[in-house]
Amino acid sequence: MRRNADTTFGPQPMRIGLLGFGHLGQFLCAHFERERTKPMRDFDIVFIWNRSTTIFTKYGKDLNQELIVSTVQEGLQRLPDLVVEAAHPDVIRIYGEQILDVCDLFIGSPTALAFAPLEARLRKKSMESGQVIYVANGAFCGADDIVKMSERDLVRSLTITMRKHPDSFKLSEPLRSKLIHERAKVDNDQEEIVIYSGPVRELCRLAPHNVNPMAVGAIAAEHLGFDQVQGRLIADPSLIDRHVVEIELCGPETVIGDKKKTTFHIKSVRTNPAEIGYITGTATLLSFVSSIKHAKGHTAGIHVV
Incomplete structure (x- = not known):
């Protein structure tokens, strides 16, 4: 059973891993951390990874250092329910299949899927593992x-x-x-x-x-x-x-x-x-949060949320 499916003590927050700590990643991290103060929350962030770790040094005590991992594999060992990519299409190319061996994948850089062999590999892995690929609709309406x-x-x-x-x-x-x-x-x-x-x-x-x-x-x-x-x-x-x-x-x-x-x-x-x-525009940042809330309950494959 997935960890966030255990309702013994009521609905459990979705365990989120975050890839990327740029403008969008910092916005999402701040939102997830604010969620921790709520008695009923949608998310628990369990790890943050960025290609360059130097970006974390300027935050000091303002950022929970225990969340930072040095490798994506280390983050996956924390058993997230969903990994949110907010970094670069190359991150999907390198780590997408590994993530789908563990949990669902939320793609914030869908231009990665324009590379047809990668899209085919991810679809195949999703069908084999039963994990789901979500794509944020972002600034795309309708x-x-x-x-x-x-x-x-x-x-x-x-x-x-x-x-x-x-x-x-x-x-x-x-x-x-x-x-x-x-x-x-x-x-x-x-x-x-x-x-x-x-x-x-x-x-x-x-x-x-x-x-x-x-x-x-x-x-x-x-x-x-x-x-x-x-x-x-x-x-x-x-x-x-x-x-x-x-x-x-x-x-x-x-x-x-x-x-x-x-x-x-x-x-x-x-x-x-x-x-x-x-x-990224300001309205798109908020749209990402709403999309992540809808990233659950779908069948294997690629879904825009």
């Missing part, structure tokens, strides 16, 4: 509806556009050089720059830190996937206090009246408060 439509083969196209201030991107080459070059060329410092437009799979490789909502869309619209879901990445200097995510979906045509065809169409715009230089 994922549940898209999953339902995709199950009925009703999604014909999905385009996700992300707009941020140029200084809020963390890009790999050649997109990094392209952005620098295009900014130097424009006469108007408020002019938008289209950094990328095309299939999401390649963009996840080139901008793994910036396009998690696009990866979520590709997972939700499973029959389109990373190769058919389209992504557009736009640098907009006017966005000094927010990120913008636009989601546009087209469904099947329907004949209405005298043989007139009408297409099902949805377009949503999410404006997420964020300071210049921050990759």
Whole structure:
């Protein structure tokens, strides 16, 4: 029996292991630690791991040093119910299968799944172990509806556009050089720059830190996937206090009246408060906590929550 399934003394908090102690990881850690003061709490954090341990030194007594582990394997020995990744796609690539041997996995960097062999290995491991893979919907609104439509083969196209201030991107080459070059060329410092437009799979490789909502869309619209879901990445200097995510979906045509065809169409715009230089908006941080609360009770496989 899983430890958090033991209800002998009432519902037990979910035992959480945390991978990554950057902006998102620190937010989650602070939230989990505040939970400890509540008589009825949802979570107990049992370990924290970061690729570089130097980040922990500046916290001193403000951080429970007993939670820090030097290796992921050491953390897994503490028998978490769920490991939350808030670090980097490479962490999923290196440790994902090991985690699924022990407990469920919550992926905060879903761009990792754009690498098709890794996605296949994780799905296979999930089915073999019975452990579940959860993906945070983050800044992507309407994922549940898209999953339902995709199950009925009703999604014909999905385009996700992300707009941020140029200084809020963390890009790999050649997109990094392209952005620098295009900014130097424009006469108007408020002019938008289209950094990328095309299939999401390649963009996840080139901008793994910036396009998690696009990866979520590709997972939700499973029959389109990373190769058919389209992504557009736009640098907009006017966005000094927010990120913008636009989601546009087209469904099947329907004949209405005298043989007139009408297409099902949805377009949503999410404006997420964020300071210049921050990759993750404030609303996304809170969304992560809600997603982790829903990371339970699913069957093996990959689920967006």
